[in-house]
Amino acid sequence: MASSPHASRPLSPHLSIYRFHLSMVLSITHRIASMVVSGLVALVIVWLWAAAYSEPCFAALHDITSSTIGQGALVLASFVFFLKLGTGMRHLVWDTGAGFRLPWVGGSGRAAIAFAILATALTWAIVWEVI
Amino acid sequence: MSDLRTPLARVRGLGSAHDGVHHWWVQRVSALALIPLSLWFVISLMTQLGNADRVGVADWFESPFHALLTLTFLLTGLFHMRLGMQVIVEDYVHKKCMKTALLLLNTYGSLALMALAFISICKLHFVGI
Numbered sequence: 376m377a378s379s380p381h382a383s384r385p386l387s388p389h390l391s392i393y394r395f396h397l398s399m400v401l402s403i404t405h406r407i408a409s410m411v412v413s414g415l416v417a418l419v420i421v422w423l424w425a426a427a428y429s430e431p432c433f434a435a436l437h438d439i440t441s442s443t444i445g446q447g448a449l450v451l452a453s454f455v456f457f458l459k460l461g462t463g464m465r466h467l468v469w470d471t472g473a474g475f476r477l478p479w480v481g482g483s484g485r486a487a488i489a490f491a492i493l494a495t496a497l498t499w500a501i502v503w504e505v506i
Numbered sequence: 507m508s509d510l511r512t513p514l515a516r517v518r519g520l521g522s523a524h525d526g527v528h529h530w531w532v533q534r535v536s537a538l539a540l541i542p543l544s545l546w547f548v549i550s551l552m553t554q555l556g557n558a559d560r561v562g563v564a565d566w567f568e569s570p571f572h573a574l575l576t577l578t579f580l581l582t583g584l585f586h587m588r589l590g591m592q593v594i595v596e597d598y599v600h601k602k603c604m605k606t607a608l609l610l611l612n613t614y615g616s617l618a619l620m621a622l623a624f625i626s627i628c629k630l631h632f633v634g635i
Contacts, residue, residue, distance in 0.1 A: 406594060409594075410594065412587075413591060416580070416583055416584065416587060416619070420622050420626070421622075423563075423622075423623060424622055424625075424626045426560050426563040426564070426626070426635070427625075427626040427627075427630045430560065440556075456544070456548055460541065463541075466537075467534065467537060498548075498549060498552050498553070502553055502556060
């Protein structure tokens with residue numbers, strides 16, 4: 376293609392020349408987070424079923440969630456939930472036709488991440504009685 | 507750009523998929539309701555239910571407010587989840603056989619989860635453990 380007389384013309388956007396930006400990461404992260412949250416809802420329902428019907432299952436789930444790894448997984452799970460909530464609200468604003476100017480797109484993306492970090496930190500601070 | 511649709515097609519507003527914007531709308535309507543519902547449930551789950559034993563969980567669900575709002579959250583959430591997962595399957599899975607299987611699994615799976623949530627919360631609320 377280098378010898379083509381049209382070489383200086385912009386080509387269609389190949390993946391290799393995409394400049395990294397936050398919006399493209401949040402776009403796919405929103406979808407992945409949605410799928411993770413779906414799995415978490417299913418787990419919560421299994422936990423509810425265990426609470427209602429099965430002492431051994433409830434005890435097993437309690438052992439997992441109260442272990443160090445379990446607590447770490449729950450922190451991560453809550454972060455994914457708050458991130459999905461943040462980016463989801465951003466999408467709802469976009470659906471009204473607002474917030475599409477470039478500085479707003481970048482700013483609302485950073486705001487969604489900041490919201491997720493703060494909400495995760497605040498709720499776990501309450502759960503662990505740090506504050 | 508000139509519109510190639512007939513006046514009838516335009517007034518029906520169903521588009522090329524013959525399904526209109528109904529799916530899009532109900533996904534947004536459920537999303538809006540889920541903002542307060544999910545925040546309330548997740549914070550309750552973390553701060554009140556997280557360390558509870560089975561008796562504690564049953565006590566919490568004895569309140570009709572807690573039972574009704576949790577059920578509303580889970581049913582709305584599963585409804586919204588089914589719509590979202592359907593779009594993901596339609597976007598990424600193109601083999602007809604696999605796509606149909608996953609769409610059916612999505613529909614039946616979310617219905618099964620709704621039933622499981624319903625009966626578990628009813629048991630915790632009306633009977634206890």
